[in-house]
Amino acid sequence: MPFLVIDGLSKSYGDVHALVDFHLSVEQGELISLLGPSGCGKTTTLQALAGFVLPTRGRIVLNGRDITQVPPEKRGLGIVFQSYALFPHMTVAQNVAFGLEMRGLPRAERDQRVARMLDLVHLPDLAQRYPRELSGGQRQRVAVARALVIEPPVLLLDEPLSNLDAQLREAMQFELRRIQRKLGTTTLMVTHDQAEALSISDRVVVMHAGRVQQIDAPHRLYEHPQSRFISSFVGKTNLLRGRVRGRMVELSTGLQLPLGPAAAADGSELTLCLRPEKLVLLPAGAGRLPARVTERFFLGSQWLYRVHCALGDLEVATANDGREPWPEQAELGLGWSDDVARVLPPEASAP
Ligand SMILES: Nc1ncnc2c1ncn2[C@@H]1O[C@H](COP(=O)(O)OP(=O)(O)OP(=O)(O)O)[C@@H](O)[C@H]1O
Ligand SMILES: [Mg+2]
Incomplete structure (x- = not known):
């Protein structure tokens, strides 16, 4: 039996069906992302797992035990909420130690685990600082350390990296994945950032309007979208x-x-x-059909072209190989391989 089974979970607020018949089985140690646009039910799902939202229907089974009716504090899950709040009057070390103190761990073991966790999130030197003395990214890492230190069977993360700038966010994504793998913590992470979901998840659950649209490994999801929504929301x-x-x-x-x-x-x-990066621009006369460049955007590692051809207006993405790009209005050929x-x-x- 899978480690965590979510069986037909639904949540309605009056006429609002925030979550409809959600099914998911999670293996121990997996990192699953819940991906979807604003309002699609991601937080509702996580809150139901945490026990803060009582589902209208359905069951949650963790390690063979039905926890659907178990109060949040008895589920023992690690949680980082959408607006992660640290205790402002406590130092970083005290924040991280909090959960262990609640569990009555002896002082020496507590200190040891806190130090190890701060090492893991690369904050060993900031143990005595207060949250107000930290950058957003550092606070974020303290929140993750605080959730992980209790070694929860399941870690629930609601947009844990949403407040970070692009560079720190990417660094933290990889860091989070590294820590999660090292500790083997079964993790459900909410995000509306498709790149984040694709880059660090074992599987991605794509949601739309309260319903699961597709559950697949990232590459499979990208290459074989099962709906129009996914084909344009993911990539x-x-x-x-x-x-x-x-x-x-x-x-x-x-x-x-x-x-x-x-x-x-x-x-x-x-x-x-047809994904834009699967299309190629060729000199006029080559490829499958003629195409004219109407617009061009520089994305750093890629060029994104809008081209007009007999099939309509298409997007073409090509790797920036350092050479001059095709100019706007260029008359070219458009090609792609059969498969x-x-x-x-x-x-x-x-x-
Ligand atoms: N307490 C509530 N009462 C009524 N409706 C609610 C309540 N909580 C959430 N909803 C509605 O349920 C739907 C799902 O909300 P949810 O917070 O799960 O979305 P989300 O996917 O997390 O979105 P976001 O990306 O914006 O955080 C939304 O339409 C929301 O307005
Ligand atoms: Mg949310």
């Missing part, structure tokens, strides 16, 4: 309409692409997902 995408002709899909221009393993009735209409177009499932294909 960028070009969506193309096509009609099934045997084992091929015919696009509006008459261009044909292999259908791949998808099951679709001959003659039916469907939607193809990079993904067919969305028929039920998700409707425009």
Whole structure:
């Protein structure tokens, strides 16, 4: 039996269905991200797991024990909330030691565990500072240390890195993953940042309007989105309409692409997902069809082009290899390999 089972969890506030029939089984040591736009039910899910929100329906089973009705303080989970609050009148060390003190651990062991945890989050020299004397990123790390030090069976993180600048945020993402792996802590992390979810999770749960849309490993999720929403929420995408002709899909221009393993009735209409970085810009005359560059944006490691072609307006991302980019208005050719177009499932294909 999986370590943590969330079985048909639902939460309604009057007419607002914040969470609808949420199912998830988590193995011990996994890091799972809950990803979705604002208001999709991420915090509600985490709060129900923590015990602060009573679900309308469903069960939570941790290590074989039904904890659905167990009060929060008896669940023993580590929690870092969306607005992480440290105790302002306590030093960093006292903040981190708090949970251990509550559990009545002897002084010597407490000090040892706090020191080890501060080492782990790279804050050994700040133990005697107060929260007001710390930067946002340092506070964030204290909050994570405080949650981890009690060695909880499950760590719940609600947008734990949301207040950090891009650089610190990325550094902390990798750090969090490293610590989580080292301690083997089963972790559920809420984020609305897809790059964060993809880069450090074992699996990602994509939510939309209170419902789970897809649960998959990051690369699988990115390469095989099961809905239009996911194809554009997780990464960028070009969506193309096509009609099934045997084992091929015919696009509006008459261009044909292999259908791949998808099951679709001959003659039916469907939607193809073509990621911008899978498209290539070539000199005029080359590739599958002519295309004109209408706009160009510099993203640092990549160039993002908007091009106009017989299939409509598409986005193309190319690696910045250091050479001059294609100019706007350039008349070029557009190409891609056969196997990079993904067919969305028929039920998700409707425009
Ligand atoms: N106590 C409440 N009473 C009524 N509606 C609520 C309550 N708490 C949350 N909701 C509603 O439930 C839905 C889900 O809210 P939730 O906080 O889970 O979203 P979220 O995915 O965490 O969003 P964000 O990314 O903005 O934090 C929202 O429509 C919200 O307005
Ligand atoms: Mg939230």
